[in-house]
Amino acid sequence: MSNEKKLVEAITSMDVDFAQWYTDIIKKADLADYSSVRGCMIIRPYGYAIWEFMQKDLDARFKETGHENVYMPMFIPESLLQKEKDHVEGFAPEVAWVTHGGKEELAERLCVRPTSETLFCDHYANIIHSYRDLPKLYNQWCSVVRWEKTTRPFLRTLEFLWQEGHTAHATAEEAQEETIRMLNVYADFCEQTLAIPVVKGKKTDKEKFAGAKATYTIESLMHDGKALQSGTSHNFGDGFARTFGIQYTDSANKLQYVHQTSWGVTTRLIGAIIMVHGDDNGLVLPPKIAPVQLVVIPVQQHKEGVLPKAEEIKARLQKNVRVKIDDSDRMPGWKFSEHEMRGVPLRLEIGPKDIEKNQCVLVRRDTREKFFVSLDEMEAKVEQLLMDIQRDLLEKARALRDKKTYTALSLDEFSRIIEETPGFIKAMWCGEQACEDALKEKTGATARCIPFEQENLADTCVCCGRPAKHLVYWGKAY
RNA sequence: CGGGGUAUAGCGCAGCUGGUAGCGCACGUGGUUUGGGACCAUGGGGCCGGAGGUUCGAGUCCUCUUACCCCGACCA
Numbered sequence: 143m144s145n146e147k148k149l150v151e152a153i154t155s156m157d158v159d160f161a162q163w164y165t166d167i168i169k170k171a172d173l174a175d176y177s178s179v180r181g182c183m184i185i186r187p188y189g190y191a192i193w194e195f196m197q198k199d200l201d202a203r204f205k206e207t208g209h210e211n212v213y214m215p216m217f218i219p220e221s222l223l224q225k226e227k228d229h230v231e232g233f234a235p236e237v238a239w240v241t242h243g244g245k246e247e248l249a250e251r252l253c254v255r256p257t258s259e260t261l262f263c264d265h266y267a268n269i270i271h272s273y274r275d276l277p278k279l280y281n282q283w284c285s286v287v288r289w290e291k292t293t294r295p296f297l298r299t300l301e302f303l304w305q306e307g308h309t310a311h312a313t314a315e316e317a318q319e320e321t322i323r324m325l326n327v328y329a330d331f332c333e334q335t336l337a338i339p340v341v342k343g344k345k346t347d348k349e350k351f352a353g354a355k356a357t358y359t360i361e362s363l364m365h366d367g368k369a370l371q372s373g374t375s376h377n378f379g380d381g382f383a384r385t386f387g388i389q390y391t392d393s394a395n396k397l398q399y400v401h402q403t404s405w406g407v408t409t410r411l412i413g414a415i416i417m418v419h420g421d422d423n424g425l426v427l428p429p430k431i432a433p434v435q436l437v438v439i440p441v442q443q444h445k446e447g448v449l450p451k452a453e454e455i456k457a458r459l460q461k462n463v464r465v466k467i468d469d470s471d472r473m474p475g476w477k478f479s480e481h482e483m484r485g486v487p488l489r490l491e492i493g494p495k496d497i498e499k500n501q502c503v504l505v506r507r508d509t510r511e512k513f514f515v516s517l518d519e520m521e522a523k524v525e526q527l528l529m530d531i532q533r534d535l536l537e538k539a540r541a542l543r544d545k546k547t548y549t550a551l552s553l554d555e556f557s558r559i560i561e562e563t564p565g566f567i568k569a570m571w572c573g574e575q576a577c578e579d580a581l582k583e584k585t586g587a588t589a590r591c592i593p594f595e596q597e598n599l600a601d602t603c604v605c606c607g608r609p610a611k612h613l614v615y616w617g618k619a620y
Numbered sequence: 621c622g623g624g625g626u627a628u629a630g631c632g633c634a635g636c637u638g639g640u641a642g643c644g645c646a647c648g649u650g651g652u653u654u655g656g657g658a659c660c661a662u663g664g665g666g667c668c669g670g671a672g673g674u675u676c677g678a679g680u681c682c683u684c685u686u687a688c689c690c691c692g693a694c695c696a
Contacts, residue, residue, distance in 0.1 A: 495655075
C-alpha cells in the first residue's frame with residue numbers, strides 16, 4: 143500500500159505487532175468475539191456472512207463435480223474410532239469425550255468428532271455392495287472439535303466449522319483422480335474467489351494425515367511470511383476399506399475393496415483472508431465474498447434531496463451488487479474509516495455537490511483510489527471496479543508471495559532466510575525424515591509441501607548433501 | 621504442556637507505603653454540525669475475573685483458581 147498516513151488508530155500496525163494487528167482486525171471488523179469457553183469463539187454476523195458466501199461458492203463447486211451433502215452424528219463410539227490404528231493415534235491427544243448422559247455414566251464413551259472418517263466408513267460398509275453403488279461422493283458441512291492446547295480466532299479454535307468430503311471409488315485410479323480433482327477445486331476457489339494464491343503439492347510422510355496413503359495440500363503465504371495450510375485432500379487407498387470391511391462385488395462377481403478419499407477446508411480460510419489481504423486500516427475483502435460490496439455514504443444527509451438520492455442509487459445498484467446505505471448520524475469521516483476497517487471493497491459518496499453535478503464519488507478500499515463518476519455511468523463503473531479489485535487483490539497477493547519466496551542452496555542460507563526474511567523457502571531434499579527433523583530442529587521450518595511444479599535447484603539435499611529427490615517448499619507455519 | 625505478561629464501566633487505561641473508585645472513548649437526551657473518526661450541555665453505568673486468607677478496614681498484601689495475550693513444543 144501507499145505510505146499515506148494511517149488514519150485510524152484503533153488498529154495496531156502490522157509492522158509493530160502482527161499478532162495484535164490480527165486480533166484487532168477481528169474485533170474491530172466485528173468478525174468474531176471470544177466466548178466463555180476457553181479456545182472457542184463466537185462468529186458474529188459479519189464474520190458468519192463471509193463464511194456463508196464461501197460455503198455457497200464451494201457447495202456449488204461440489205455439486206458441479208457430482209457430490210451430495212449428508213449429515214453424520216457428532217458422536218463417535220470409542221470402539222469405532224479405535225478401529226483404524228494410525229488414525230486414532232493421530233487424533234487421540236486432541237479428542238473430547240462424552241462420558242455421561244444426564245447423571246448416568248455411559249457404558250461406552252462417545253468421542254466428539256474431530257473428523258468423521260470412521261462414521262463414513264462404518265456407513266459405507268453398510269450401503270456399498272455392488273460396483274453399481276459406486277462411486278459414493280458425499281460431503282458434509284458441520285463443526286468438529288479438537289482439544290488444542292493453544293488457540294487463535296479462526297486459525298485454531300477448539301471447535302471449528304468446515305466441510306469434509308468423503309468418497310468411495312471402485313479403483314485406485316479413480317480415487318487418485320478424485321483426490322487431485324478436489325485439490326484443484328480448492329486451489330481454484332482460493333485464487334478465483336478468495337484471491338489467495340496457493341502452492342499445490344504433496345505432503346511429506348511426516349506431515350500427512352493420520353491413516354492416509356497420501357495427503358495433498360494447498361499452501362498459502364501470509365503477510366508476515368508464515369505459511370498457512372489452507373486445504374487438504376487425502377487419498378486413503380484401501381486402508382480404511384480393509385479395516386472397516388467396505389467391499390463390493392465387481393462386474394466379474396469378485397469381492398473388491400473400495401478406494402477412498404477425503405478433503406476439507408475450514409473457517410481457517412477466514413484467517414487467511416485477513417492475513418493475506420488486510421492492511422493497517424483494517425480488513426480488505428475480495429468482492430466475491432464481501433457481505434457488503436459497496437457502502438453508500440450520504441454527505442450532509444440532512445440536506446434536502448441527499449437521502450432520497452442515496453436510496454435511488456441503492457435501488458439501482460442492488461440489482462447486481464450487495465449494497466448498503468450508512469445513514470447513521472455519524473460524521474462522514476467516521477463512516478469512511480468504519481467501513482474501511484470492515485473491508486468493504488467500494489465506497490460511494492453522494493452529497494449536495496455531487497447531486498448538482500449529476501455525479502458520485504467512488505473509492506476503492508484496496509488502493510484508496512478515488513473516481514468521480516457520472517451517475518449515468520455508475521452501474522457500469524461499479525461493476526468494473528469490483529472486478530478490478532477482485533483481480534488486483536490476487537495479483538498483489540501473488541506478487542507478495544513471489545517476493546517472499548526464496549531459494550536456499552545451503553543450510554546456512556536456509557537459516558539466514560528464516561531469521562531475516564521469513565517466507566517460503568524452496569530447497570532440495572533427499573527424502574529422509576532425519577533431514578526434515580533436523581531442519582525443523584535448527585530453523586523451526588517445516589516441509590510445507592513437495593510442489594507439483596518441480597524444479598532442480600541442485601543435485602544435493604540442502605541438509606545432508608546426499609542426492610536430492612525433491613524440491614520442497616519449506617516455511618514456518620501457523 | 622513449559623516460560624513470560626495481563627485481568628478495575630461496553631472498550632482503552634489510572635488508582636503511590638491498605639481508608640470504600642476515577643479519566644478518555646463509547647452509550648442516553650437536547651442543540652449546533654456533516655466531503656477523512658465534530659462540538660457544547662447534560663445523564664446513566666463498576667460490590668475492581670473468581671474463591672479463600674491477613675487486617676478495625678483490601679482494587680491495593682498473601683494463597684489458590686479461571687480466562688485471555690505473547691514466545692516455544694503439538695495441530696486445520
